[in-house]
Amino acid sequence: MSASKEDDGGLAKTDEIPNAGFHLPPEMLQAMQDVFPSNDPLDKPDFSVVDYINGLFPTEQSLSNIDDAIFKVKTEIRDLDAEIRDTLHQQTEAGDEGQRALRNAQGAIAQLFVQIRDIKQKAEKSEEVVKEITCDIKQLDHAKKNLTASITTLNHLHMLVGGVDTLESLQSRRQYGEIANLLHGLMNVLEHFDKYLVIPEIRILADRLAKIRQELGTQLLSDFQSAFSAASAKQGTPSSQLADACRVVSVLDPKIKKELLAWFIKMQLSEYLVLFEESQDTAWLDKIDKRFNWLKMFLVDFEKRFGPMFPTDWEMSESITLEFCDITR
Numbered sequence: 001m002s003a004s005k006e007d008d009g010g011l012a013k014t015d016e017i018p019n020a021g022f023h024l025p026p027e028m029l030q031a032m033q034d035v036f037p038s039n040d041p042l043d044k045p046d047f048s049v050v051d052y053i054n055g056l057f058p059t060e061q062s063l064s065n066i067d068d069a070i071f072k073v074k075t076e077i078r079d080l081d082a083e084i085r086d087t088l089h090q091q092t093e094a095g096d097e098g099q100r101a102l103r104n105a106q107g108a109i110a111q112l113f114v115q116i117r118d119i120k121q122k123a124e125k126s127e128e129v130v131k132e133i134t135c136d137i138k139q140l141d142h143a144k145k146n147l148t149a150s151i152t153t154l155n156h157l158h159m160l161v162g163g164v165d166t167l168e169s170l171q172s173r174r175q176y177g178e179i180a181n182l183l184h185g186l187m188n189v190l191e192h193f194d195k196y197l198v199i200p201e202i203r204i205l206a207d208r209l210a211k212i213r214q215e216l217g218t219q220l221l222s223d224f225q226s227a228f229s230a231a232s233a234k235q236g237t238p239s240s241q242l243a244d245a246c247r248v249v250s251v252l253d254p255k256i257k258k259e260l261l262a263w264f265i266k267m268q269l270s271e272y273l274v275l276f277e278e279s280q281d282t283a284w285l286d287k288i289d290k291r292f293n294w295l296k297m298f299l300v301d302f303e304k305r306f307g308p309m310f311p312t313d314w315e316m317s318e319s320i321t322l323e324f325c326d327i328t329r
Contacts, residue, residue, distance in 0.1 A: 143269050156189045157202075163189070171212060171219070176244035179216070183251045217256040220245050224260060228267055243309045248312060261314070265323050268302070272324065295324055 041052060056062070056069055163186045170179045186209060196202045227242060249257050276291055299317050310316045 021299075047189070067160055098109055100328035153192070153196075156192050160189050160193070160205055160209075162185065164212070167209070167212055171216060174219075174223070174241065176248050180244055180251060181250065183213070183216075187251065191214060216248060217252050220249055220252075220256070221260055221263070224264065228264065239309075246310055257314075261316075261319060265316075265320050268298075268320060269323060269327065272298070273327065289327055295321065 167182055193202050
């Protein structure tokens with residue numbers, strides 16, 4: 001770069017030195033200035049070579065220091081070259097490190113993929129094991145249910161066999177209190193064997209129990225008739241044995257209860273049939289109040305003497321009253 005004409009303000013003019021540099025967008029220049037702030041005139045976006053030289057050598061006398069200026073510029077150039085080399089070296093090392101990091105990352109990804117594949121395979125194996133265990137648990141559960149049902153059935157069978165033998169013994173001794181409790185339990189147990197009645201042994205036990213119930217019905221009717229014979233129908237007294245017998249009747253065939261009540265109520269109203277027979281004066285319609293007075297006195301006495309003997313749900317007073325009304329009608 002040289003200056004061919006003199007000027008009062010410096011050694012060179014702006015239009016005599018070409019600007020060989022390239023232009024960057026203003027936005028980029030401003031961004032660079034914000035990131036790397038500098039007061040060096042060489043870093044200014046509007047740097048002018050001519051202004052810079054004129055600033056270094058404003059007069060002809062200052063040209064005596066040109067060697068120092070050239071040395072300084074060369075020193076800066078060397079420093080810039082060294083900085084550029086260092087930067088390039090660092091970038092090269094950074095690139096190598098980046099490549100190594102990329103390769104390490106790829107290797108880690110490959111290992112992770114292998115681990116994930118192994119975990120997936122183990123999970124599939126675990127799922128198969130769980131399925132097998134679940135299947136075994138289901139089989140064990142079915143086996144447990146079958147075993148429980150077998151033990152329960154065996155226990156019921158033991159109760160049925162022993163209960164039938166005990167019931168026959170109690171029947172012969174007329175221990176109706178124990179018979180009532182045992183018979184009710186045996187009837188419940190026998191319900192569990194409804195689907196097993198095709199088995200001969202079960203059928204024999206069921207037939208024995210049915211026979212005992214039938215015999216008990218006949219025996220109980222006989223015991224009641226003996227206790228309340230026709231000769232002492234009104235004077236008959238209740239007993240704990242007959243009270244227990246009523247409990248047994250409740251477990252037997254309903255026909256037994258119906259037959260017993262029909263006989264007993266008819267027997268209790270036998271006196272009424274005699275007192276108010278058609279040939280008696282009290283049988284006339286104008287003496288109807290005597291009939292109902294007799295009924296009131298009879299029911300009071302009946303509840304006092306026989307009320308505790310019969311179960312409450314038999315409603316004996318109501319049944320007697322109903323029969324009384326039917327006879328009176």
